Amino acid sequence: MKRTQGFTLLEIMVVIVILGLLAGLVVPNVMSSLDEANTQKVVSDINAYESSLKQYFMDAKSYPTTDQGLDALVTKPTSAPIPKKYRSDGYMDKLANDPWNSPYYYKRPSDHGQKHYDIFSAGPDGEPGTCDDIGNWNVDNPPASDCANN
Structure with a gap:
């Protein structure tokens, strides 16, 4: 009688349980690392915006208004106050989105x-x-x- 080779249901179930246990240990650590990386990207982006705003302020002698927003760093504002001195290539190449694909917000004066x-x-x-x-x-x-859950 010829015997077929393969895995028994018990062997497959043992492997699935082991994979489930490993996933239970690894996934939370990976998600925590992802949250930290996203936060670090936001911090880095905010620092870049602040650096560009300082350069804008040195030229324009004021910061953009809330209505002008961060767009004032890429293209010269057309609404008052219009800066008399503005770099021909702007202060940033383009505006970045945050890691969750939303725009960064700008408000002046500060809350x-x-x-x-x-x-x-x-x-x-x-x-x-x-x-x-x-x-x-x-x-x-x-x-x-998860600050809402703290």
């Missing part, structure tokens, strides 16, 4: 009082004004991505 303006990401939930916002007022101690 947080530490600078003349606020630059922030709305965080993973994509809604500005919630506890997971990462802004120039809290880049040194950004909120946890």
Whole structure:
């Protein structure tokens, strides 16, 4: 009698259980690393925006208004106050989105009082004004991505 080779149902179930246990250990660590990487990208982007805003201020003698927004770093504003001195190539090549594919927000004057303006990401939930916002007022101690659950 010829015997076929293959795996028994028990062997397959053991392998699935082992893979499930490994996934249970690895996935939380990978997700935590992803959250940290996303936060670091936001911090880096905010620092780049602040650097460009400082250069803009040195030329224009004021910061863009909330209405002009961060677009003023890429193209010369057409609404008042229009800067008399503006770099021909702007102050940034293009505006970046945050890691959750939302635009960065800009508000002047600042609601947080530490600078003349606020630059922030709305965080993973994509809604500005919630506890997971990462802004120039809290880049040194950004909120946890699950701040609502803390």
